[in-house]
Amino acid sequence: MVAFVAVSSPKSTVFHNPISFRVPNSNFLRGSSPLKGLCLQVKPSKTKNRGVINLVLASSKTTAAAATGSGGGRFYLNFTGFPFPLGPFLNRRTIRTEAVNGCIWLFEQEQALGFSSVSTNIRMTVIKLKSGGLWVHAPIAPTKECIQLVKELGAPVEYIVLPTFAYEHKIFVGPFSRKFPQAQIWVAPRQWSWPLNLPLEFFGIFRARTLKDGDLSTPWADEIEQKVLSSPEVGIGPYVEVAFYHKRSRTLLVTDAVIYVPSQPPECISKESLLASAKNGLAVKLLSKGKEVPQEPVVDNKMYRQKGWERMVLQILFLGPSNLLEPNASFAQMSQKLIVSPIVKTLVFSKVPEKVRDWIDSIVRNWRFKRIIPAHFAAPINASRSDFLAAFAFLDDLLGERYVTRPSLSLLFASLMGKAASYFPPDDMKTLSSLDQFLVSVGVVKKTVSGRKR
DSSP, X not given: OGGGHHXXXXXXXXXXXXXXXXXOOOOOOTTOOOOTTEEEEEOOOOOOOOOSSSOEEOOOEEEOOOOSXXXXXXXXXXXXXXXXXXXXXXXXXXXXXXXXXXTEEEEEEEEEETTSSXXXXXXXXXXXXXXXXEEEESOOOOOHHHHHHHXXXXXXXXXXXXXXXXXXXXXXXXXXXXXXXXXXXXXXXXXXXXXXXXXXXXXXXXXXXXXXTTOSOSTTTTTEEEEEEEEEESSSXXXXXXXEEETTTTEEEOSSSOEEBOSSOOTTSOHHHHHHHHSOOHHHHHTSTTOOOOOOOOOSSHHHHHHHHHHHHHHHHHXXXXXXXXXXXXXXXXXXXXXXXXXXXXXXXXXSHHHHHHHHHHHHHHOOXXXXXXXXXXXXXXXXXXXXXXXXXXXXXXXXXXXXXXXXXXXHHHHHHHHHHTOOOHHHXXXXXXXXXXXXXXXXXXXXXXXXXX
């Protein structure tokens, strides 16, 4: 998720080796210690949201878990991640929704940051091609439940696509592809990992083909187009993300470029995680500006689940928000709108504004999309090119060339309105800004990097 960007500038990618073996079902406690560098895939034995402005989430059909018994088919042992492991470690529920009738499906699982109480959702998107096969974008953990939900679509998986270099999406490509050995694997260019830059084969990804900008030779080129954002190195490595456009449904697929925070928590996030976040623990005390923090009991009700979600969001977006004790005001400013995550904006996009501007302008100039599907938070989002451009209005100030490349009056208006759409509370930005200044001062992150195509 975008919160992991701060670890390695922009995202931590890790030394790990996927291993598969069989063990019986287990009810291990979640508090076990992480095994750094090890990913173990275990094969056990047998809503609608509305936006404030015009960004209304498209309705979709939700499929109940295809599991037998409580938690059946959801067991997935995953101890991996440096310096923070990615949970849940033992149990991953999969929720499938139909985003476009008979054409696009979304598969979501919970994604937790280590042993913290911070979680969000991670999303895999599946598109049915004219050939009758499936095109899989950003695979998630291939639990028995997840694979069953894919197979219920009644079509073979033909292509598996890794649209980014980021660890949280890369980690599941190898295990997922082994469930569909006939599928071709395609990956974003310039893959890298940290602290050791290891080849894809070490991640269990074999015979992968490389995605290229505007490549018309891909087997899906007549249905899905692609544009690559491949920046100069912004620190440890470059930021790479591939955007896709499904022409028939007019759908834009991105990974972390933009997000839309829903007012309510995603269905895949467990109530246990939400209630853990609602407790007044150490993080709340540290970020409460000296206010007295009551030790009130947390009970399972709608109010406490909502508080837990709001706290999760602010920690994911800002790392150290100004006040977790009363998150309502900051959460209201950041939710129900299409935005660039503050972490991605600060630690990545502001470093390479020329590259990002070229990528964004190319997308809005050539693709007439009407919905966006990111890899986190809410989706699908009913959003136009104007809405998308407005989320990147901060680039105008960074580049000092306001409105030069706007292709229409509607997009010009969107850019004028962009500051309101991407406004970040200054108090919440202090920790992130200080982190950015520190990383620049020690040379981990560069201040700005030129890289515009001439």
